[in-house]
């Protein structure tokens with residue numbers, strides 16, 4: 162038995178010790194939410210239901226389409242791993258090792274924050290006509306970015322990127338701290354506040370890893386979204402009020418620009434750097450491919466237990482397993498811990514929203530993949546049209562095409578060794 166197999170067994174043993182107890186607790190939490198709905202007591206579940214602008218049947222069929230695709234794609238990924246390492250049983254568990262072995266080991270690669278920011282600011286301008294100008298860094302290390310549209314001041318984004326023990330959460334968030342208001346004699350432009358908990362690398366805080374840059378692009382997508390929201394309500398920030406299924410569309414789309422050829426042109430200046438970036442991209446996409454089934458199962462179980470008061474976590478999982486045969490890749494024991502994470506607790510039943518946003522953003526990004534930023538600017542009216550529902554909460558939500566997610570990530574097929582090895 163290899164060391165990797167032994168370590169996997171130890172991990173499984175630890176996981177299995179408490180999963181039944183935890184599943185029972187999650188079932189009680191879900192049952193309480195249903196009881197609150199029946200008794201008209203406001204709670205997270207009523208809020209989710211109130212804010213969604215898509216029907217339960219549409220969500221359910223979107224999630225089944227996604228899961229059916231995920232099963233096919235994961236079987237394909239497993240074959241790729243089998244071919245590479247010659248292990249038939251549980252080959253998928255060795256994917257991390259395969260990625261690690263195939264990756265170029267040039268140390269922890271980092272990218273200049275100011276170059277990455279100027280690039281993503283150009284993306285915002287080309288696509289949405291928002292001109293972002295970075296101001297000075299204040300004494301707390303935050304950067305204030307002014308936004309202009311067609312030469313007129315349109316709001317502000319504060320980038321507060323660094324870990325600070327005083328921050329209440331170690332997560333990354335974007336808040337719309339000022340909403341756009343117009344009382345005639347007083348106009349309040351929107352202000353978005355990005356709070357991250359990034360830890361600077363050994364080279365100082367002007368250089369970030371690929372995944373840290375991805376976080377910054379993601380949050381900046383939320384911030385640009387906040388600047389561009391129309392039809393606001395006086396007592397709610399634009400971002401908060403968007404239906405859950407549309408909140409991640411623009412943030413995930415901004416992340417994708419890390420995979421655009423123009424990003425490589427901007428941030429790399431030698432063949433070795435370009436190969437390093439290709440490697441970072443390939444690793445990120447390969448890891449995402451491993452999560453297809455897990456994310457689909459979680460989203461569907463979360464949706465199902467909050468739609469049907471009669472079911473339990475295990476009952477819902479078993480129905481999915483009967484239909485798709487997921488247990489060999491994703492056993493039930495993996496499931497319960499996710500349901501006590503903040504994302505599941507805050508928006509019960511809405512975990513599907515991330516996949517929904519991802520499908521939307523992958524479909525919107527792929528036609529732009531081969532364009533220069535000037536050509537993107539030429540195609541801007543089409544881009545704005547596609548994202549219209551992200552800026553106007555009274556617009557409807559169209560069901561996005563799940564296949565776009567697989568097409569985007571499957572570009573990183575395993576037998577294609579990253580360019581740095583070619």
Ligand SMILES: [Zn+2]
Pocket residue numbers: 379383409412
């Ligand atoms: Zn987000």
